[in-house]
Amino acid sequence: MEVILMKELLEANDKLAEENRAYFSSRHVLAVNLMGSPGSGKTTLISAVARELGEIPVGAIEGDIASSIDAENLEKQGLHSAQINTCGECHLDSRVIRDGAEQIDMKNGIVFIENVGNLICPAEFDLGENVRLLAASVPEGDDKPFKYVPMFSYADAVALTKCDLMEAVGFDRANFFKGLRAVSQAPVFEVSLKKGQKTQGIKGVANYLRKKYESLK
Numbered sequence: 001m002e003v004i005l006m007k008e009l010l011e012a013n014d015k016l017a018e019e020n021r022a023y024f025s026s027r028h029v030l031a032v033n034l035m036g037s038p039g040s041g042k043t044t045l046i047s048a049v050a051r052e053l054g055e056i057p058v059g060a061i062e063g064d065i066a067s068s069i070d071a072e073n074l075e076k077q078g079l080h081s082a083q084i085n086t087c088g089e090c091h092l093d094s095r096v097i098r099d100g101a102e103q104i105d106m107k108n109g110i111v112f113i114e115n116v117g118n119l120i121c122p123a124e125f126d127l128g129e130n131v132r133l134l135a136a137s138v139p140e141g142d143d144k145p146f147k148y149v150p151m152f153s154y155a156d157a158v159a160l161t162k163c164d165l166m167e168a169v170g171f172d173r174a175n176f177f178k179g180l181r182a183v184s185q186a187p188v189f190e191v192s193l194k195k196g197q198k199t200q201g202i203k204g205v206a207n208y209l210r211k212k213y214e215s216l217k
């Protein structure tokens with residue numbers, strides 16, 4: 001019985017995801033579903049990419065189980081942001097994305113959808129995005145692509161965040177790539193965005209998204 005309910009839930013979600021895709025497309029908006037563990041550096045990445053993109057307007061739909069901290073921080077930087085609280089749910093679904101998109105009301109630009117911090121459930125829910133970006137942070141460990149295969153194979157691109165911590169945590173970069181390449185050929189952007197230090201690698205993420213945006217019809 002539960003299996004049937006889950007199937008129905010996912011089918012309903014996928015139908016709304018197609019409607020979201022049409023909505024974003026009609027507004028010439030590139031939607032980026034940004035996934036990753038809690039604290040992997042998702043909001044920091046959005047903030048840094050927005051600065052780097054410069055002329056391209058950037059908005060954010062922020063998903064969290066509680067609080068509006070992330071949306072408030074991005075608003076301070078001048079990004080149109082909407083906060084969605086899932087009230088305990090461990091992922092965003094298509095239904096809530098439309099509400100968030102209507103709140104920020106963007107035309108022409110890139111909208112980040114920061115998913116709830118979780119390496120498992122978000123990989124089951126299409127939100128109507130154009131790009132699936134995974135923030136995998138160095139302190140989580142180099143073995144994560146071996147252990148969270150659905151998420152690492154779902155992502156179109158991977159931002160390997162907090163690379164400044166590689167030495168401190170003994171991150172085995174070759175092992176990370178071994179695990180990732182067993183399940184995915186996604187491009188990897190290695191970034192360091194430590195507060196108070198010169199950022200590294202953010203241009204790679206920004207250029208990747210700029211190209212995707214420019215190739216929208």
Ligand SMILES: Nc1nc2c(ncn2[C@@H]2O[C@H](COP(=O)(O)OP(=O)(O)OP(=O)(O)O)[C@@H](O)[C@H]2O)c(=O)[nH]1
Pocket residue numbers: 036037038039040041042043044045070116117161162163164165191192193194195
């Ligand atoms: N050293 C280092 N710290 C970073 C880097 N990027 C982010 N951080 C720090 O990591 C912490 C979490 O960053 P966030 O951007 O809030 O992470 P998040 O994934 O949005 O977190 P949630 O939304 O709570 O899941 C903050 O203290 C950041 O300053 C980085 O490249 N290097």
Ligand SMILES: [Mg+2]
Pocket residue numbers: 042043044070114
């Ligand atoms: Mg965040």
